[in-house]
Structures are given as C-alpha cells and as structure tokens.
Amino acid sequence: MTPRKILIVDDDQKIRSLLKTYLEKNQYDVLLAHDGASFMAEFERHRDEISLCILDVMLPDTEGFTLCQSVRRRSEVPVIMLTASADETDRIVGLELGADDYLGKPFNPRELLARIKAITRRAGQDKPREPRYYDFNGFTLDLLERSLIDPDGTATALSGMDFQLLKLLVEHPGEVLDRSRLAEVTRGRDLGPLDRSLDVQVSRLRQRLQDDGKQPALIKTVRGSGYVFSTTVTSRHGP
Template sequence: MRKILIVDDDQKTRILLKAYLEKNQYEVILAHNGETFLAEFQRQADALSLVILDVMLPDTDGFALCKIVRRRSNVPIIMLTASSDETDRVVGLELGADDYIGKPYSPRELLARIKAIHRRMGFDNASAPRYYRFLGFTLDTIERTVVDAEQKMVALTGLDYQLLKYFVAHPGDILDRAVLCEETRGRDSGPTDRSLDVQISKLRDRLNDDGKAPQLIKTVRGAGYVFAADVVSSAT
C-alpha cells in the first residue's frame, strides 16, 4: 500500500483527505504544522511514496519544508497553494516539488495527480527498467538520482528528473511541447507559455549539454524536442 504524508493546518481538510485517500487504498499520515510534519517525516521517510505540503502553515511554510525534504529524500512532492500568484508555483517547482494544486481543489483532482505522479515515477509498474544509461550518465528510477561517468551526483529538481526520465524512456522520438507538459506537469501549456523551454535549457545546463550544439536534448524546429543519445535500459 502506498504511504502518503500530508501537512495541512485545516483540520476539516485533513480529515476529508485521509478518508478519501484511504478509501482509494492509500495509507495516510497527517500533520497539522511544520513541527509535526518533520517529526513524522524523520520516522517515515524511507517508506513514503509521496508528500503533500500546504504552502501556508502556522509555524513555517511549505517552501521551507520542501527544501528540507529534498535534502533528505527524493520522494515526490505535491504542493497546495491558495495563492493565485504564479510565482509561488514556480518557486515550489524550482525547490524540487513535482506538482502543485491551487486551492480550492477537489479530492478527486488530488487523487488524479497522485496517481499520475506514481505512474510517471514508475511506482505502479514493477516490470519497468530501474536504470537508464546514456552518454556516461546513469538514471536510477528507484533512488530517483542521476550520476555522471565519474559517479558524481547530478543535482536535479523534481521537475528536472521527471523531464529527463520521460526523455530517456522515449529516445529518438520527437516529443512536442504539449506531450512533455502533460507528462511532466499533468497539464498542457498555453501557446505563450515558455516555461517548458526554460526548464529544458536548465536541464541541458545541469547535464553539461551545450545548448548551441546539444548531444542529448535537441530542438526540432516547429515540432518539439528529441533525446538524441543512445539509451540502454536495464533492471540491474
């Protein structure tokens, strides 16, 4: 059973989410503030399949907790925000969150996001490869890490990881922006939304992939992007 840790200072919301998610076969641990969340996280970190962080908390904020979680674990993170300011959402993703949901939201929507993240991370597919190796790099889908040819860890945000994982799982395929946004963020992008292009540029930098002459992620003008390196996947 998947185990989820939720921090939200609204008691009614906590109780509602716990009942709804448990009905859908998830084990749920609740926290009402940052202090109780961190205590539970320290106890349960290795067993968690997902963390849900409310941005506004009485003793801290979800951004601070996101930083702490990312220093300790690569567990997927969903952030809940009541702010309509896109900056809050961008900050959360840059800190390592995997997705965000604006308040108010329905439990059904949250469940769909949870399932989508577990699906993207390969948690629900035991036969999926664990390792993807390409141009000296190794991506580990269990540890959610990437190391280079010298076994040095590559620092990636949650969104970086999702994007790279989708690329290496589809080498040689031309992937348009709509597909990449849907698969990595759970939503399509508007015609003026350049956040995906910015994210790909950052991912190239982190992989030392020259944007002017990339070997890994190449732009196909008018069509999208393609992961050009050879990829070998394996279970061990």
Template sequence: MRKILIAEDDHKAGVLLKTYLEKHQYEVTLAQDGLNFQNEFSRQADQLSLVILDVMLPDTDGFALCKVVRRRSNVPVIMLTASSDEADRIVGLELGADDYIAKPYSPRELLARIKAIHRRAGLEAQAAPRYYRFVGFTLDLLERTVTDAAGALVPLTGLDYQLLKYFVEHPGDILDRGMLCEQTRGRDAGPLDRSLDVQISKLRLRLNDDGKQPALIKTVRGAGYVFSADVSAAPA
C-alpha cells in the same frame, strides 16, 4: 508501497482528504504543522511514496518544508497553494516540488495527480489490486468474476462487470450518470436515456440489493449514484 505524508493545517480538510485517499488504498499520515511534519518525515522518510505540502502553515511554510524534504529524499512532492500568484508555483517547482494544485481543489483531481506521479515512478502498476471485497462478495479483476459469501459465482454480463468494477474502485464517491455511461458504454447519456438506470436495477438484483431501499448502490437524487459499502482491496 503507497504511503503519503500530508502537511495541512486545516483539520477538517485534512481529515476529509485522508479519508478519501485511504478509500483508494493509500496509507496516509496527517501533520497539522511544520514541527509535526518534520517529526513524521524523519520517522517515515525511507517508506514514503509521496509528500503533500500546504504552502501556508501556522509555524512555517510549505517552501521551507520542501527544502527539508529535498535535503534528505527524492520522494515526489505536491504543493497545495491558496494563492493564485504564479510566483508561488514557480518557487515551489524550483525548490524541487513535482506538481502543485490550487486550493480549493477537487479531491478527484488531486487523486489523479497522485496517480500520475505514482505511475511515472512505477508504483501504481505494482500496487494494482486483483480482488475487491465488500459485504461478503469478492470481485476478481483477473478472472472478471464475482463470488458471494458462500463462494458461488454471481452471473454478470459484461456491462454488469464494468459497472460494478467502477463502483468498487470509487466507494463513497457520488458518480454522475454521464460518468458511469462513459465508463461502461463509452458514451455520455442523453437526457432521456434510461439505459443506465435499467442496468443499475439489474445489478442490484444480482447483488441482492433491495431495489426499493438499496443498501449498496444508492441513488443520490439529482446527482447520480453512490456505492456505499465498505470496500477492501488486495493484490493477487
């Protein structure tokens, strides 16, 4: 169970966050004001694994909602605050929040905080997927294999597997070369190190991804690479 309820009055920011978390296999409900949040919380309280509360809302504030949550549930709470005032963070923690993050925030950092809280609650291990499926391919993390739509094995080296695994775990994210080298080789890439680019070219070939106009692993000039396929995850 990885269900998250978010109170965020900025519609654009809320939708972007919801989309980002859903790509990482979280079920997300978005509320844009306190009343909507309380209605959703009353309906879902026993199913939630996390609540995210923006401190500033049009009809109330995150502190008041944190009190509402704590009167009924021990579900973990993360507070979002645009204030740099330490007092805001202290108040939130004293009201029972488990963590806070300052706005503007990196979605990747927020995801790391969410995962850390879920790990402490024992939820991440339970929800860990075995299979990732994308455009007819299936990556099996237990067997460390990839099969195509016909069920035939796709030959992969160890580096191919590590690289593909990282891509399917972060679909739609722009991943810089240094991060990819660190994940696959345990070291950063030097400015003249083209080994990663060669490895990605090989992986594209194995996945029948046109090297001149790739549809799966796209190059983002000056930034890195992005895995653009729709990815679904499933447990064993």
C-alpha cells in the same frame, strides 16, 4: 501489496480529514501533520515508507517551501504543493525548489488523486517493490548481492542458474513448478526427453541448502511434474 503511504501537512483540520478519508478509500495509507514540526517528525519516522508528500504552503510555524527544501535534501520522494494563493509566483517557487506538482485551493479531491497517480506512475511506484531478502529455514537469499547466507551467517555467491532457480522457488513456496518452467527460467530453453541437467542443478542446490538428497525436506520432487519448495518463506526489504 502494502498500501502506498502519503504524508500530508495542512493546518486546516477539515482538509486533513477530507483527504485522509478520500485517499484511504483509494487504497492509500495516510499520515497527517498540522504544522512544519509535526510534518518533519513524521517524515523522519517513516522516511523509507513514504511514497509521496503533500505540503500546504502556508503553515503556522513555517512555509511549505521550506519543508520542500528539507525533503529534497533528504529524499527524492515526490512532492505536491497546495496553496490558497492565486499568485503564480507560488507555483514557480515550489517547482524551482523541487516540487513535482502544484494544486490551488479550493480543489477537487478527484483531481488531486489523478495527479498523485500520474506522479507515482512516472516514478514507477505503481509497480510493487521487490523484496531484497527471502528468509527460510535459517537461510537468507539476498537478491541484490545474488548470494545465499547460511544459518551461521556465511554468504556464498551463487552461479547465475543457481540464483535464478532458488529465486523462483522462494517466490513460489508450496507451489508445484513444472520442469519446463524451471528450465525456461534457468536455461532459456526447454529440456529434451533425456536432458537431466535440471535434476543435476537441483541436486547441487540441495547440497547448498543442506537438504538430504535421499529424503529432501526443502526441495521436494513431484513425480511426473517437477519440484516444490516445501517450507515457509518470508520476504523483507531491508535488514
């Protein structure tokens, strides 16, 4: 899984270094900023990759509250506010502006980590993000549109069973998938001893992939077992 990316802004260099070291030991990818301007530059550069922002309230060029508002106008990414102030008003203002949590300084890094995990768990970020596209042999399977794009760029909508079959194949390239598993995914049931419906479906999918039925290069038959998707597959989240 790609490391979860956290963007931290704090004008205290020691705190930045401490958090970067501690969070990276816990499998997070950490970006640092020392003031509001550098924070916004990093946020815009990595907006689609950031899992959470940690904002110090008091910064040399702005307030963390202002940054929180700017983030909320652009994204729903979770935000944790940090402040050295003992004033309860800071916490209330931060939450009203869209922050998800608040932690007073000084703080224990373990407590911050626990809060990060709690927020990302609620936001569903602990689950790996499923790619949208799978690319292979000039073809692209679009999971959102449930379509197959050929090497010429033409998209063709897939039937439910064809889509489920191809999705399973591209998610497990080089792995022998037995007939019972393929049937369960595409039909929700086991195949009878004389049921050839799966073979017909594979044949139809081979035609869509311009895969020679007599000597297939992509979907190969493993006699007595099932089928294997015999090609290199790459996945991505966006164009």
